[in-house]
Every structure is written in structure tokens, then in C-alpha cells.
Amino acid sequence: MTINSTESSVFQVPKTKGTGSITTDAVMESVGMYVWFGPRLVLADVNLKFPANSVTALIGPSGCGKSTFIRTLNRMHELIPSAALAGQVLFEGNDIYGPTVNPVDVRLRIGMVFQKPNPFPAMTIEENVLSGLRLAKIKNEKPAELVEKSLTQAGLWNEVKDRLGNTAGSLSGGQQQRLCIARSLAVNPNVLLMDEPCSALDPGSTLRVEETIRELSEFMTVVIVTHNMQQAQRVAQFTAFFLSEDNNPGYVVEHGPTVDVFANPIDTRTSDYVNGRFG
Amino acid sequence: MNRTVTASKPWKQRTSNDYLLVIATSTLPMLVSYVALKSGILSPMLAGLLFIVSQIVAGGVAGLIHRGKRGVGDGILVSLIGFSLATIGIIMGSVLWSVLYKGLEALKFQFLIQNNEYITPTSPLGYGGIGHALLGTIIIVSIATLISLPIGIATAVYITEVRGRSKVIVQSLVQAMSGVPSVVAGLFIYATFIISGVSAYNGFMGALAYSILMLPTVARTAEEVLRLVPDDLRSAALALGASRARVVSMVVLPTAKAGLVTATLLGIARVIGETAPLVFTIFGSARTNLNPFSDGMAALPLYIFNGVRQPFAPEQARAYSAALVLLILVLIVFSLARFLTSDRKRK
């Protein structure tokens, strides 16, 4: 398929390979997603399905647009002034970019955890967990229970239950990241987007967060951007490989069950990348 | 298959209902208050109050309609920010208007070059001018610049280049000095030199008072500017065997030249309109005096200050014209400084 972007440069988007094997019903789906920053097209024709209660890893070399893509999934992309896009993100069948959709509702259903742990420094651990409720003006009858539940789901409860009143700054980096996960869980989202959640953490903390992700996938859908091939294999049932070549926009080379993408890649570039030959 | 994909910003798309909401929110409160005022139901003050209150409520309601309960706070916030913008706009417009309105009358070419020697407060506007005060201001500000620029830059060099032990103390001192009220600066010169008989009232005394106010501005801006000089340049020069003094004079200061000019201009803009320091130091003069070391000298701010106290229309008009000239001077200096800064950033 040939597309003309707004810059009128004609660019061939190769068809994504391997998608056929995902047949499960998707809770979220990106359809023909193109993304621009100003006049520059950075992502072309991304079609991905995210099956319910599964983990999908987005892998690929730096600058291929994975982080940009994940931000289109809960409407964080639009906060960059020069951002533009084409295509749809269907969540439970409805386009989240529809004219009557409130972005706040989208972000409450589709939570996000960032690369660098970013708990609110002026708040205590407990206040951080409940910050989403405050920010979005959600009433909760039993905040103490919610704090315990969210922290337990994030695998942090035992470590902090005696010092909920301490500021978040007193926690280690890994604990802070799990606190951020707990904070996202407290507003009860259906999907959790994670943008390289372990890149700023030590190996021990990374394993702890991965365990958390596996536990979460029992009741929610997780999309995780990662640079770490082993991590993708450890946590994800599905993997999408993004690539951007020669300053062309990034696109999805291959998408399918993680086992297939890593063990029997269809595309030679996928096989080169997952075997560490570039990127 | 060929297909054209166009970039769009769905989050910026507005429905006609959205536009209707914005228009209604921004006009209805004003309209209602205006009608209440014109029909005589409310006094001007109450109509104003009604406008403020109803605009805040309208903001909240618009937020509620647009985004539900989460929109209320944002709607009210936008209304309040609108008030801030309107207030500052009205203040600026009103300040400029009051100076322009009363200042244009006397502003003729002759006004810029003549002095006030044979002019009384009731002399008609075709005679006399601020030439002497303009020259006085230029002389006083120039001397103040000559005094404060080297000291200001040296202070900045101490902080950024010498990096002495007392860096923080010096920064705090400069900060403290920038808080000295201008009236105190004038009084200090008066108490030190004039009351004690060391010097009579003259332009130089005014320049001394100005340089007290100018120094911290120059020092702080110069400090920021020198910080922008990349460390590589310093290391490169030091590695070539240059002494610190030579690194500063041959590498750092020339690199930061444009920025140092900006620092000077900001210092000038800071003092050029200051009146209080001059009241105690230069005495003022009706004739042209180019010697800063003897006799009183005129300066624009003092000319305005004394003129506006006179109950005579021509003198008042002259004061407002002088203020207009002063404002234009400040605008020129200020724009130059900004222009240089933006130029530096582009590079």
C-alpha cells in the first residue's frame, strides 16, 4: 500500500506479518494509526489488537515510535502541541478519538505507568495511591481498603504497610515504580499502558515489577514498551516488533504470539533484532 | 492500492454546540449586567459585581455542560484567568492612554531640543522643552553605567569564573542590594556627600545614586550570561596555557559580548525612569548644564515630578509629554535588550 502523508512524500508501508494468528476478541485495537509531529510522519499504518487479560510487548530499536504509539492509546499523545494523527483506537468497540469522548474518561479506563518513576513528591505514600481519586474527583467510601488492595496488587503492600504516612521520596526506585503502578490501579482501569517501566530500575526491582505485571494480567490488559528482549519473553503473551528504517516512519514489522516472534520469526529483520544482531 | 492519509487533530475538533457554549459563556454575563445597568435596575458598581459573579458562575456551568462535574473547576479557573488577563490589559491600556492622551499635546520638535530657561509654568506650549533634561538624563545614566558596569561584570566574573569560597554570600549580597529602595539610595548619597559638605548638588551625585540601583541588575544579568559560556571554551584556553585572567578577558567576556550589552541595557532600563534618587541629589535646573560636577542638573524624571505638581495646565501638559518621551526611551532600551537576547538564543 502506498500512502501520501501530509508532506506528500510517497512511502511504501510494508504489510505487518504474522497478525493472522491473533484471533481472540480484542479489548483494544488500533486501526490504521498514523502519527505526526508537525510535518513529520513518525508512525505509519499501525494495526494492533490487544486481547483481554493479556500482556502485549512492544519491542524495537530506539526511535522506532513505540513510546509515541503507546501514548496514542490513552490520548496522552495530544498533549504535545505539534502532535497529529490519523486512524482509530477502538476501546470496547468505540473510537476513543470520537467527537463526544472525554479524554479524562479514556485515561481513567486506560491507565499509564511512565519510564521514570514519578510519584508526587509532596504527597505521602497513601496520598499518592489515592491521588487519582482526588485528581479526577472520584468519591470512595473506604479509602483505607482501596489503598491496601491497590498496594497489594502492585506487590508493595508488605513493604510499606507500616509507613503509609511517609513521603514517596523515602522509597527506593523500584518501590516508587510499584507505587506508581498502585496509583494507576486505584482508579480501577481496564488497561494498563507501561512505557519502559523498568528501564530506570536495578535487576532485582525489575524482576519484582515483572512479577507484578504477570499478576495484573490475570484481570486486566497490559501493554508494555520494552527494550529488554528477555523481559518481553518473560511477561508477554504477544509481541509486536516496531522498526523505522532510513528515516522513514516507524511501522510494525511483525506481530504475533511471543513464542512465534522470538522462536520462529517470519521476517529476517525480526530474527536479527531478537537475536541481538542490531538495535 | 493508493490512499491518502491526512493528519488531523481530533482533540481540537469543536462541534457547533461547543462554539455556542463558548460564545454564550463569554457574552451572556456581560449582556445581562449591561442590560441591568442601562435599565437602571443596578448601579454601575453593582452591575460590575453582577458581571464578575455571573461570569464565574457561567464558567462553572459551561464546564459542567462540557465535561461534567470534573469540568466545573476548570470552567471557573478559566473565568478567573480571563479576569487576570483583562485586568492587566486594562491597566496597560489605561497607563499608556493616560500618558498618550495628555502627552501628545505638547510634544513638538522644539519641545525635544529647547530648555526651560525663560519658561514659567504658565508659558504657552510653543515655548520651552526638555532638551536640557534629556541631556541631563543621558549624562547621569552614562556616568552611572561607567561606574556600575565594570563592578557588575567583575562581580559576575567572581561568581562564575573565580568561583571563590564566598560565592553564595556575594550572590546574597547582590540580591539584598537589588532590594534597596530607590529613595534610600538617594538619601544615602545625600547623607554621605551632600549633608557633610563633600559635594554640592550636582549630576554626579545623581549618577552615584543611580549606580547603586543599577549594579545589582547588571551583576545578576551578567552572571546569567557568563554561565551560558560553554565550559569547553574555558578548558580549551586553559589547556593552551593561558592564565585565568587571560581566559576571562580573551575568551569568556568576548564570547558573552552580546549578553553583556543586554545586561547593560537592562541596567539602564532599570534606572532611567527613577525619580526618588534624583530628588535628593541633582537639585534640577531650568537651563542646560553639561557639567556633572558643578551646579544642579536637570533630568527627565525630576522634570516630570516637579512639573506635575504645578497647578497650571501648560506645565502639566509638558510633564505628560516628558513622561511620554521617557516611556518611549524605556521602550527603545527594553526592545533593544530583548532583541539582543532573542538573537543570542537563535545562534
Place this chain on the structure above:
Amino acid sequence: MTLQIPKPKTISRNAQLTKADRRFARVMTAAAFFSLVVLSLIAIFLVYQAVPAIRDQGLIQFLTDARWDSGSIGERDSDFVEPIFGIAAMLWGTILIGIIAIILALPISLGLATFIVFIASEKIAGVARAIVDFLAAIPSIVYALWAISALTLKGREWGEWLTTNLGFIPIFKNDIGIWVGTPLIAGIVLAAMITPIITSVTREVLSRTPAELVSASLALGGTLWPTLKYVAFPFAKSGIVAATMLGLGRALGETVAVFYVLNLTYGTINWVGIVSPQGGSIASLIVAKFSEAGALEISALLGGGMVLFVITLIVNAIATAISRLAITDK
């Protein structure tokens, strides 16, 4: 076998400096401490020149008496009036108009700074910043003319309305029946002058709110107001306090803009009556009395200048301390 561990050699700070370098450093240091010299000289000379008046009046009397009377020598002994110089009324008046200015300027400044940092597009924010900077550069004498020609008229209307309708509240009481020269009008001019200062400092600290915290807030469903309330303002809190103190310092020391629009009243302290034409301002007092003062009164005026100097120094020191603390915190 014993192992010799060499002691680390400490390189003296000045060891690698040449003679010329050291001389250079000394000259720069001397220049850097020039500001200390000036500040000390201001204190020394103002105190020195104020001593005669303070000795004559007594320090406590000077600070607490509201009367300011240069005295008079009549033809008969009974006409002789002892000069009395007390700055209490002027001191409180200075603080009162400073408070009015802050109360008016702070909300406007917060609104403007929020607009520039969080709402306006880059282009519009640039224009708004330029306007704010320009307003800060307008000389006080120009604000003074504005106050005389435009503000006084409006201020009189507002004052009269406040007294007529809300006169039962002490701050809006006015028994004199004149609404020109009130602290409210002086406070409004000062507010106009310090709004740009507070705005630009507040804008600076707000713009340093970490982007990742703002992202976190938005990703959690926070809109603009909750993000400001729970994230940006708590982060910028101390910076905003410092900005306010900076503005207050400027307001307390302002002279000419207040001089024309504030009626100075000696003898009684007007504690709260902001729409009553009884005000005080040390800076205005100095300008008003300076040209016709005798030696003792000049000395007393310099004493007033000293008090003003000390107050502004303290206010600015607090501002500096708060902003330094804020920087080391983060």
C-alpha cells in the same frame, strides 16, 4: 611485608595559580564585595546622620509616636512648640498599602503566570511574557501620572461606594467625606506596579514543575484545576511566597507613585480604614518634608530612611532565604 599506602596529596586551591592569576582573583573578589561595602555604608551613614534626631526624640518615641511636627518659634515664649518626630503612622501606613497591594496583585499574578505556563500556546505565551516584562520596565513616575489622571477618579468612586454600602465594616469607614488620597488608591497603584514582578517570578517557578509530574496527573484523569491544585502549586509554593515577598519589598520602598495619590496624616494611626484619606508612607514622608526641613528634621527623615532600609532588607532576605531553601529541597 608491610604495604605502604601512599597518602593522597591535597592540591591547594591556589597552588596551580600564577602570580597574575592570584592578583586577578583578588581584584575580582574586591569588586564582588563592593556590594557589601555599599550596603554597610548605607547603614552606617544613615544611622550616623539619624543619630541627632533619635538622640533628641529617643528611639522608642521615634518608632512609636505617630506625630510629626517640625515645631515653631513664635514671638512669645508660649508660641514655642517643641518639634516631635515619630514615624509610627508612616510606618504602619507603609505596611498597610503594601498589604493592600499584595492582596490585589497576588491573585492576578497567579492567574497570569498560570495562563502563560499552562494554557497559552507558545506564541501567545511569548507575547504575554513580553507584555509583563514591559509593564515591569515602565518607570514609577509614569505609573504616578496614571494614578493622578485616571486611577484617582475611579478610586474615589469605588471608595465612596464602599463607605456608603459597606461602611459598617471598619475597613470601609470614612468619617471625613473625602475619598481622594486613600490607602486603597495607593495600594492599587502599587499592585499595578508589582503584579509584573510577582508574575514573572511565579511564571519561572511554575514552568519548572517537572513535566513527568504533570503527565502523571493528566494520565490519572486530572484536568487543569486539579493538576494545578495538587501538583503544580504545591511544587511552586515556596517560590510563590518568595515572589510575593519580593513584590512586597518593592511596594514598601516605592516613592513617587505613592507620593501624589496618598494623603499623609500625622498624629493618629489609621489602622484599617483603607478608604479614608488618612495614609502613611515613609518614602512619601521623606520626599514631602525634605525640601523644607531644618537640620533636626532632616536627621529624623534619614532615620525614617534607615527604618525603611532595614524593613526592605529583612523582607528581601526572607524572600532570598525561602527561594534558596526551595532550590536545595529539590
